[in-house]
Amino acid sequence: MDYHISNISKVDRGEVQIKGSKGSYIQWLITREHGAEYAVRKFTLDPKGIIPMHTHKYQETVIITKGKCKVCVGDKVFNLKEGDYIFINSQVKHAILNEEESLEFFCIINYTDDMSIKPLDEDCTSRLP
Incomplete structure (x- = not known):
């Protein structure tokens, strides 16, 4: 295909399928x-939606377009807001925790030979201030 034009409102929205996710859609x-x-x-x-701690082989860049969130990456926690972005390398554990308002972000990933997601039995909220 040489190009593709559409509108976000026409794209199906499904629940995030990572074990422990809540109130999160893709x-x-x-x-x-x-x-x-x-x-x-x-x-x-x-x-209060969450995408819990997980890892995967692909890299990703997350760009916040609406709201505020906490992003747990490795053993650190960062507060991100509209306009902020973060690059997360392959196999780095991470989670996204929404705050009080609706959160929207775009995520760009590369395709790898293994696109599986490994949920981790780890709660990064214990590190929150």
Whole structure:
């Protein structure tokens, strides 16, 4: 395919399928099916929504477009807000915890030979101030 044009409102939204996720939704905007070597995804998290600690082989860049959240990466916790972004390398454990308002962010990932996600039995909220 030479190009693809659409609107986010036309893309199916599904629940994030990582064990322990709550109030978190994903839309796959650009994928291999469009001929891309990367994927662009939009996430929406309800107030107090969570994507729990996990790892995967692919790299990702998360760009916050609405709201505020805490991102646990490795053994650190960062507060991110609209306009902030973070790069997370392959196999680095991470989680996203929404605050009081709806959270929206885009996530760009590369395709690897293994796209599986490994949930971790680890609660990063114990590190929160």
